Amino acid sequence: MYRAEVFVTLKPVVNDPAGLTIRGGLQALGFDSVKDVRAGKYLAITLDEPDEDRARARVEEMAQQLLANAVIEDFRIEVQPA
Amino acid sequence: MRTGIVVFPGTWSDRDCFHAVGEILGEPVRYVDHRERALDDLELVVLPGGFSYGDYLRCGAIARFAPVMEAVADFANRGGLVLGICNGFQILQEARLLPGALLRNASCEFRCEWVHLRVEQSDSAFTLDCRPGQVLRIPISHGEGNFFADAATLESLERDGRVVFRYCAPDGRVTAAANPNGSFGNIAGISNARGNVIGMMPHPERACEALLGSEDGLAVFRSAIHALTRVAV
Numbered sequence: 001m002y003r004a005e006v007f008v009t010l011k012p013v014v015n016d017p018a019g020l021t022i023r024g025g026l027q028a029l030g031f032d033s034v035k036d037v038r039a040g041k042y043l044a045i046t047l048d049e050p051d052e053d054r055a056r057a058r059v060e061e062m063a064q065q066l067l068a069n070a071v072i073e074d075f076r077i078e079v080q081p082a
Numbered sequence: 083m084r085t086g087i088v089v090f091p092g093t094w095s096d097r098d099c100f101h102a103v104g105e106i107l108g109e110p111v112r113y114v115d116h117r118e119r120a121l122d123d124l125e126l127v128v129l130p131g132g133f134s135y136g137d138y139l140r141c142g143a144i145a146r147f148a149p150v151m152e153a154v155a156d157f158a159n160r161g162g163l164v165l166g167i168c169n170g171f172q173i174l175q176e177a178r179l180l181p182g183a184l185l186r187n188a189s190c191e192f193r194c195e196w197v198h199l200r201v202e203q204s205d206s207a208f209t210l211d212c213r214p215g216q217v218l219r220i221p222i223s224h225g226e227g228n229f230f231a232d233a234a235t236l237e238s239l240e241r242d243g244r245v246v247f248r249y250c251a252p253d254g255r256v257t258a259a260a261n262p263n264g265s266f267g268n269i270a271g272i273s274n275a276r277g278n279v280i281g282m283m284p285h286p287e288r289a290c291e292a293l294l295g296s297e298d299g300l301a302v303f304r305s306a307i308h309a310l311t312r313v314a315v
Binding site: 010013014015017018021041066067069071072 | 139140143147175176181182183185186187188189190228230231232264
């Protein structure tokens with residue numbers, strides 16, 4: 001069994017109103033050093049595959065087909081034995 | 083105009099669309115379940131607004147894989163008329179039947195209000211009855227209608243006359259103040275290259291009776307009727 005963590009983020013060219021709003025909230029709380037916030041999605045997927053390469057390849061397919069929208073989003077995958 | 087109104091789990095504007103087409107315009111209409119696979123009896127397929135599958139992951143991302151969507155793609159590729167309204171527009175983009183994506187509104191607020199739309203393209207199947215530059219008063223109701231596309235896609239949409247509606251002031255001027263959600267170029271609706279598939283964020287089905295504040299939405303449905311009589315499908 002493997003556990004994959006998928007981080008889905010908006011592409012740098014895509015405006016992120018939620019991130020901007022969170023940045024404003026942090027700054028209002030006095031976190032003056034905050035320059036930028038980008039919001040994204042986190043998915044943890046447990047899957048039954050024979051080896052890590054196979055697990056990674058399957059999760060890549062999932063990200064391309066469903067988990068991320070290539071028009072606006074990028075994704076990053078980390079895989080570990082579960 | 084034999085019309086099918088697609089109903090996904092979480093669709094909410096299906097009855098309004100049914101009422102507009104069936105009762106106000108008196109056209110034959112039926113609901114299409116998301117598990118159906120044949121749309122051969124239809125001339126117009128409407129993907130109504132709502133929150134299909136709870137809008138989980140992304141708006142329209144799950145609905146795109148419903149069995150009916152394969153039939154919708156075949157129907158569109160054969161030249162059938164497809165109208166995606168609000169969540170239906172988001173679903174058509176996720177299905178890659180229309181380009182771009184709809185991001186969270188720039189204000190981060192759900193906007194439910196009357197807007198004005200300038201008809202940019204009166205050759206599309208859903209605007210034949212309109213004059214170029216005509217202003218329609220139609221409501222919006224969405225949290226994620228902020229139209230985005232990469233620069234090359236935007237350029238081709240503009241160049242090929244595929245921007246169908248833009249948010250505008252009551253007098254037709256396209257201004258930043260008239261943009262309710264931050265959409266690039268005030269874009270409220272676009273078509274595919276062939277002009278038979280349209281996605282729009284505003285809700286024409288909610289502007290079909292004077293009692294409700296506007297009849298301007300009728301132009302969208304009447305145009306489709308005329309498009310069908312002009313070119314037999």
